[in-house]
Amino acid sequence: xxxxxxxxxxxxxxxxxxxxxxxxxxxxxxxxxxxxxxxxxxxxxxxxxxxxxxxxxxxxxxxxxxxxxxxxxxxxxxxxxxxxxxxxxxxxxxxxxxxxxxxxxxxxxxxxxxxxxxxxxxxxxxxxxxxxxxxxxxxxxxxxxxxxxxxxxxxxxxxxxxxxxxxxxxxxxxxxxxxxxxxxxxxxxxxxxxxxxxxx
Amino acid sequence: xxxxxxxxxxxxxxxxxxxxxxxxxxxxxxxxxxxxxxxxxxxxxxxxxxxxxxxxxxxxxxxxxxxxxxxxxxxxxxxxxxxxxxxxxxxxxxxxxxxxxxxxxxxxxxxxxxxxxxxxxxxxxxxxxxxxxxxxxxxxxxxxxxxxxxxxxxxxxxxxxxxxxxxxxxxxxxxxxxxxxxxxxxxxxxxxxxxxxxxxxxxxxxxxxxxxxxxxxxxxxxxxxxxxxxxxxxxxxxxxxxxxxxxxxxxxxxxxxxxxxxxxxxxxxxxxxxxxxxxxxxxxxxxxxxxxxxxxxxxxxxxxxxxxxxxxxxxxxxxxxxxxxxxxxxxxxxxxxxxxxxxxxxxxxxxxxxxxxxxxxxxxxxxxxxxxxxxxxxxxxxxxxxxxxxxxxxxxxxxxxxxxxxxxxxxxxxxxxxxxxxxxxxxxxxxxxxxxxxxxxxxxxxxxxxxxxxxxxxxxxxxxxxxxxxxxxxxxxxxxxxxxxxxxxxxxxxxxxxxxxxxxxxxxxxxxxxxxxxxxxxxxxxxxxxxxxxxxxxxxxxxxxxxxxxxxxxxxxxxxxxxxxxx
Numbered sequence: 001x002x003x004x005x006x007x008x009x010x011x012x013x014x015x016x017x018x019x020x021x022x023x024x025x026x027x028x029x030x031x032x033x034x035x036x037x038x039x040x041x042x043x044x045x046x047x048x049x050x051x052x053x054x055x056x057x058x059x060x061x062x063x064x065x066x067x068x069x070x071x072x073x074x075x076x077x078x079x080x081x082x083x084x085x086x087x088x089x090x091x092x093x094x095x096x097x098x099x100x101x102x103x104x105x106x107x108x109x110x111x112x113x114x115x116x117x118x119x120x121x122x123x124x125x126x127x128x129x130x131x132x133x134x135x136x137x138x139x140x141x142x143x144x145x146x147x148x149x150x151x152x153x154x155x156x157x158x159x160x161x162x163x164x165x166x167x168x169x170x171x172x173x174x175x176x177x178x179x180x181x182x183x184x185x186x187x188x189x190x191x192x193x194x195x196x197x198x199x200x
Numbered sequence: 201x202x203x204x205x206x207x208x209x210x211x212x213x214x215x216x217x218x219x220x221x222x223x224x225x226x227x228x229x230x231x232x233x234x235x236x237x238x239x240x241x242x243x244x245x246x247x248x249x250x251x252x253x254x255x256x257x258x259x260x261x262x263x264x265x266x267x268x269x270x271x272x273x274x275x276x277x278x279x280x281x282x283x284x285x286x287x288x289x290x291x292x293x294x295x296x297x298x299x300x301x302x303x304x305x306x307x308x309x310x311x312x313x314x315x316x317x318x319x320x321x322x323x324x325x326x327x328x329x330x331x332x333x334x335x336x337x338x339x340x341x342x343x344x345x346x347x348x349x350x351x352x353x354x355x356x357x358x359x360x361x362x363x364x365x366x367x368x369x370x371x372x373x374x375x376x377x378x379x380x381x382x383x384x385x386x387x388x389x390x391x392x393x394x395x396x397x398x399x400x401x402x403x404x405x406x407x408x409x410x411x412x413x414x415x416x417x418x419x420x421x422x423x424x425x426x427x428x429x430x431x432x433x434x435x436x437x438x439x440x441x442x443x444x445x446x447x448x449x450x451x452x453x454x455x456x457x458x459x460x461x462x463x464x465x466x467x468x469x470x471x472x473x474x475x476x477x478x479x480x481x482x483x484x485x486x487x488x489x490x491x492x493x494x495x496x497x498x499x500x501x502x503x504x505x506x507x508x509x510x511x512x513x514x515x516x517x518x519x520x521x522x523x524x525x526x527x528x529x530x531x532x533x534x535x536x537x538x539x540x541x542x543x544x545x546x547x548x549x550x551x552x553x554x555x556x557x558x559x560x561x562x563x564x565x566x567x568x569x570x571x572x573x574x575x576x577x578x579x580x581x582x583x584x585x586x587x588x589x590x591x592x593x594x595x596x597x598x599x600x601x602x603x604x605x606x607x608x609x610x611x612x613x614x615x616x617x618x619x620x621x622x623x624x625x626x627x628x629x630x631x632x633x634x635x636x637x638x639x640x641x642x643x644x645x646x647x648x649x650x651x652x653x654x655x656x657x658x659x660x661x662x663x664x665x666x667x668x669x670x671x672x673x674x675x676x677x678x679x680x681x682x683x684x685x686x687x688x689x690x691x692x693x694x695x696x697x698x699x700x701x702x703x704x705x706x707x708x709x710x711x712x713x714x715x716x717x718x719x720x721x722x723x724x725x726x727x728x729x730x731x732x733x734x735x736x737x738x739x740x741x742x743x744x745x746x747x748x749x750x751x752x753x754x755x756x757x758x759x760x761x762x763x764x765x766x767x
Contacts, residue, residue, distance in 0.1 A: 003254065004265070008272040010253040011371055012343075015378055016280060018245075020339030023383065024425040027390045031400040031424060034391065041399040041406055041420045041448070050408045053418055055397050055447040058410045065411065069528070091418040092405060093326045094442035096525040096553035098676030100654035101510045102757055104766040106524065106556075114516050126517065132524040135445030135553045141528040180208055182453020183531030192411055
């Protein structure tokens with residue numbers, strides 16, 4: 001028995017060092033050398049400052065920008081650390097709403113958003129991704145329909161022709177991988193950066 | 201439901217079936233102690249571990265010694281995680297300055313990772329230092345997976361050997377599995393994931409200034425190396441709170457597809473290892489066939505339910521399925537498929553929030569875990585879980601014709617059936633028992649995030665997932681309370697070890713039996729009749745056990761949802 005315990009401790013310690021330190025540290029070094037951009041978090045810089053990550057959604061409220069999906073992420077309440085407050089697109093605390101299909105709170109929230117969007121653009125059907133929160137709360141994408149839905153508003157506020165804005169949406173639309181996997185999508189941050197560049 | 205969606209699903213199944221044979225061939229060589237193409241590099245490391253640890257790799261163990269070695273190994277693993285979490289504030293690799301984790305949460309997490317559950321009461325990026333993620337979690341991701349595979353192989357040896365006292369050497373099986381199977385795949389896999397966009401850095405969280413001028417702190421870390429083994433080892437514990445839904449854990453539809461493949465790859469290959477070791481690969485294909493039938497049925501229901509959406513959404517004029525708690529880049533089909541895969545295996549990683557699934561769509565993941573995660577299952581755990589059901593099925597068939605049942609040349613007698621029943625009964629005792637306690641204990645009820653039947657389902661799912669060592673959640677439930685941390689840890693522990701110990705006892709008694717050649721009266725266990733029999737037994741035993749609980753949760757909720765009732 002004592003022999004078994006000794007063996008257990010040694011084998012565990014050796015395998016822990018191999019799998020828990022040698023492996024992740026070696027992978028950090030190799031990945032950093034081959035794919036430095038991705039390994040650091042696919043960060044985007046504009047005028048020398050980090051404005052975000054390609055993969056992480058951020059909050060847009062201004063009418064001149066395309067908006068992402070609603071986000072259910074939270075942050076600790078500054079007044080009372082045992083509670084949390086809504087903090088959309090908090091990239092240090094990911095999570096979804098976790099509201100179920102028969103939740104009244106969910107239904108009220110969706111209805112409010114639907115009404116708001118209908119008032120903004122009565123001519124098109126409201127795309128479902130614009131009124132539902134994502135699983136991570138950090139979804140960087142919206143559907144192409146979700147982007148096209150917002151074109152009239154963005155064009156009006158920016159004084160740009162709708163066709164020009166629509167063309168930017170099309171340029172920033174990505175299809176399914178190999179025509180099969182996933183769904184067509186538009187990266188909101190990339191689209192807004194393109195929009196800013198185009199209206200300069 | 202769309203044609204592209206179904207092609208996606210069929211392509212997935214085809215790839216898994218195609219991978220089973222080559223992977224099974226390689227793994228059989230590894231566990232038979234034969235040379236592989238990696239031996240020139242890895243054999244010196246392996247021999248070094250045995251030399252320092254005092255392991256004689258030619259000496260095999262009795263099933264009891266094997267099991268005790270496994271238990272000691274786990275106690276050590278739990279102590280490492282617990283100590284690292286409690287001490288993380290004063291240890292290196294903590295750029296975010298995370299403080300020590302509370303006792304009950306550390307305890308729950310330690311049990312969670314050694315049992316291959318990876319239940320997330322912790323928040324990942326908001327709770328843990330990089331050192332805990334690497335030396336605590338990444339390391340146990342490897343070892344709990346390696347242990348599961350080792351145990352399955354030991355049980356297979358029980359079936360394949362004749363009149364022997366031993367079932368292998370635990371230290372050799374775990375070391376070889378880690379070095380020859382898991383590690384090489386993970387090295388390549390990590391690089392693929394980084395290429396797709398998963399971070400792999402020891403640098404601090406990044407502060408960005410958004411286009412609208414707000415500050416956004418972006419959590420990063422050594423993510424890819426952990427995600428690789430989390431998925432391949434069917435562990436499922438996320439680096440981040442949102443798990444595989446987080447764009448940094450699963451950035452693209454391609455990374456998602458490969459992750460789904462790697463959840464099933466090793467588990468499916470083990471059925472082939474089984475076939476090879478008992479001398480007839482068809483035995484393995486029959487088991488994979490049983491798994492396939494149950495799997496496709498589950499996918500069809502969940503995909504249909506999610507694509508259909510809910511009455512409440514339709515009333516608001518919204519079409520396109522239920523997108524609450526799902527990511528745009530995955531959409532309905534990849535989210536539904538992932539949910540069924542992760543709960544068929546004991547993975548528990550999620551790329552969409554199961555809590556927000558439609559009632560029926562979310563019921564399938566729940567059922568998958570309640571059946572014992574035998575549809576491919578956790579690496580190793582799925583195979584021994586399925587073999588336990590096979591033993592019961594063979595026994596039932598034997599009763600019908602009045603003969604002593606046999607399977608792959610071994611007589612199935614009272615001892616094996618008792619052990620199988622023990623394993624099957626203990627699981628519902630845990631998840632139904634603790635659910636019953638929780639729903640009458642007011643502080644536990646207060647943790648429910650949703651009202652009505654959905655709240656009940658959240659609790660049932662929590663204990664089911666922990667007992668089944670799955671780790672996925674109806675995550676609205678506030679699980680990080682003293683009550684849930686403690687009772688959940690008990691459920692995980694019992695769910696793992698009260699399954700393993702009977703399985704090992706069965707392995708020991710089977711190994712000691714003589715192999716008998718099949719006769720005219722032997723039930724063939726490679727054909728459609730056998731597949732149908734096992735599917736039937738699984739559904740009947742499962743249905744009798746948990747159908748009443750489902751009726752109180754998802755079934756009544758679906759009826760309410762159809763009627764447009766909200767809570």
